Structure formats: structure tokens, C-alpha cells
Amino acid sequence: MQDFAESFSLAFRLILSADADLAEIVLLSLKVSLSATLCACMIGMSLGAAIAIFRFPGRGVLLVLTNALMGLPPVVVGLAIYMLLSNAGPFGTFQLLYSPTAMIIAQTVLVTPIATALTRQVIADLHTEYDEQLRSLALGPFATLTTLLWDGRFSLITVALAGFGRAVAEVGAVIIVGGNINHVTRVMTTAIALETSKGDLALALALGLILIGISISVNAALMALKGTARRFAYE
């Protein structure tokens, strides 16, 4: 129990001291995971909505696949991206390994199935509800898709948050493709893994508490945005 108390006070002291190294790590964590969430949402939300609305061959397989891939192990994604970006791999010439860009790619791969599967559910439900109305307006398939995406925007914020949660919390992928290089690719989760391996459990847990704090802040900010937008939308 003493460790827990120590971690809490350490976390507070770290935040209050505005430690430059810590700030750098926190900012990189946010940058990488927010970028990955954005990329994944752009791909996943279009794909998810398409699966929800259109009927095409292989749709069932795609559905099962995206649902299953929500459970992709980060370490497997990290390994696959490492092999692709390695100098011995097909994309080695781009020199992306051990860079934040590689970390964004890995997290995008992790989050895309989540964004796809959850968006499909949201849009499928809306589609059932508004199908007749949309038909009566004689909207084409593309217009139906964009209308439903716009209509489901508040639920889709939750989808984005689920994706961000996955991205910011994972360590398996970014530690392989990023290499946990100090001042270059060190993020919150890899820093926690490093301090744990040094046996500095109190500091590791303190960093974990700060990470949870960041997650809460991002969620709160988006929820506030959602509330404001909803008020404007329905007034």
C-alpha cells in the first residue's frame, strides 16, 4: 500500500514540476495516438458505413473479419509493421523504422478494425430506422451514406474515443516499431515499461496515473464538444 501512496504523490510532484522530459513524452503520446485515431477513423468510418449500407459479395466475410480484428494483439501488429519497414523489408527504403511515423502506422492498423466494426453497428441501426424516409427522398447510395454518417456523428465520437483509448494504452506495437528511443520515440506506455524493467515500480505507476489523467482529459474534452454541438444542433 505504501507503494500506491508513494506513486500518487510522485505523480502529483511530476505534474507540478512541469518536468520537460515528461512533457515531451506526454506530447508525443498524444500526437502519435491522436494522429493514428484520426487516420483510423477516416478509413474505418467510411468502410464501416459502406459495410452497413451496401450489399456486395464478400460482405459477410468482411464483417466477421473486422469484428475479429478488433482483438488484434498489438505485439503482432508491431512485429508485422517492423518486418515491412525494416531495412531488410519491402518498405525499408523509406527509412521509417524507429520514427513516430512508424508508430502512427502501427496504431492506425490497430484502431481501424475498431472504428470499422463500431461504425458499422451505429450506421446499420440508423439505416434500419431511416430506411423508408431516405427511400422516399430518393437519395442515392452515396448520399444515404453521408447523411447517415452526419446523423450518427454524436455516436461516432464515442467510436473515436474507443479507438483513441486502444491506441494510447497499447505498448506492444510502439515499443517494437518505435524502439523506445529517448527524446525520439519514447511515449507514456514505453516509458512505463522501461521504469518497470528498472524495478522503479513507484515511478512506473506514477506515469500510469498520469496516462489515465490524460485519457480522462481527452474524453472530457470530446464529451464537452459533443454536448455543445448537440445543443447547437437541436436548438
Place this chain on the structure above:
Amino acid sequence: MKHLKRILGGLALAAMLALTGTGNAESADKFITLQSTTSTQNSGLFDYMLPIFSKKTGIEVRVVAVGTGQALKNARNGDGDVLFVHAKPAEEKFVADGFGVSRQDVMFNDFVIVGPAADPAKVGGMKDAPAALKMIADAKTPFASRGDDSGTHKKEKRLWKAAGVDADASSGSWYRETGSGMGATLNAAVGMGAYALTDRATWISFKNKSDFKVQVEGDKVLFNQYGVILVNPAKHPVVKKELGQTFIDWVTGDEGQETINSYKLNGQQLFFANAK
């Protein structure tokens, strides 16, 4: 529709900004990637030594600290300019296979066997490491192994062989392979009251010691040599030959060697320079 286009446009713009924004860190003028081990990183040696080198040469050193096995594998793929590891036979094979230019000694320290203060296998104070391992095996007291093909794990396997014990046969009972780094293995050993082989630098800097202490030390076979290798540019043209060689020349030269010797933690010297 209009809203949607605006939102999608905004998202695309934000994503592009985020992606280009991350380019800054990568465009730092001169840097090398050093594939190294956890002991050199976790002990704080690199944090102490590398800024001195960077200040002098203007070359940034980006350290990827993994087990020696993985470091060798990564370097084999050309994902690093210089190797700084501790498993001499494997390093020599790496050079013989043409993946490294040449190998040079840099420094040494030693391995120790740590265990709980209660010392259930009664090995405390022993010097003969294989004999101590034999006693641990006979007493069937838990032993936490790295089990990850790292430099420390390779050394441990040679010690079991010298002790005449087939530890792998007991894997899962008293012999427990964590398959993790040194720190994670020490955390596990402390958690289950198991003995473990560790390099002294990691042990001295390790903070979760509980009541554990060094039980076996001083055997000649526990010697731990670190070497440095330039990854072969003939195999991988992306290797930064000049910058990598500058680092190797510095770390094996007078200034680098003195820097290694001057690094102390809690008043103890962790590594002893021995480049020729």
C-alpha cells in the same frame, strides 16, 4: 452534406498536419542508431556517456535497448548502424557471417547470482557458479531464467551445461523461463522468491530488490565482456559508416574509455573499460 464535407476536409487536414509534424524529430541532422542491450541502458551508462560524445562530435546516438539476441537480429536486418552488446561467441559469428565489419572489446563487468536473503539452496558466499547452480537444481528451489536468447541467457545456458544440469527438462517446475528482459525477470524472481543470474550493473541500479542480495560472485566464468561492431555497409548500404565508425573510435579510444570508468552509481563503478 456540406457539414460532412467540411468535417472530412478538416479531418484530412488535421491528419496531414499531425503526420508532417512528426517529421521534425526525424530530420535531426546527424544521428546513428545503436542496437544495444538493456543492461547498458537501464544502468544509466548511456544517459551519462552519450551526451558527452554528442557534445563533442555533434552526432546524436539513438539507442534501441533490447536483448542481445534481438539486437543482433535487428542489426542483421540492417536496422541499426552500430551494435553494442555482450555475447562474444554470437558477436563473432555475426562478423564471420559478414553482417559486421569487425568486433572490438569495449568494457567488462561480471554476472552474479542473486537470491532471497533466506537462501533456501544454501549457496550464499559460494564462488563456484556451476556448483551453486547444481545445488539450486538439487534443492529444486525456483530459478528465474531470461529464456529470451539474450546475452545473459546465453551465459546462463553455458553455466547449466558446466553444472551438468538439464534445466530445460524442469522448465515449468522449479526452472521458470520468463521470456522477458532482465528487469522483468528480476521483478518476477523477487515476486516468487527465485534465484536469478543477472549482470552486476543491472542489479546495482535495480530498485525493486526487496530482501534479495548477491549470493554467488567472483567466479572467473561469470566474466561479462561487452563488444562493439559496425554493421557492414556492404550488406546494408543505408548504414552510416563514417558516423558509426566515429562512435566506435571514440568509445574504444582514451576519452570514451575514461568516461566508462568514471561512471559510478551509489559510489560503485559499474563497467570497466578494456578496449585494446
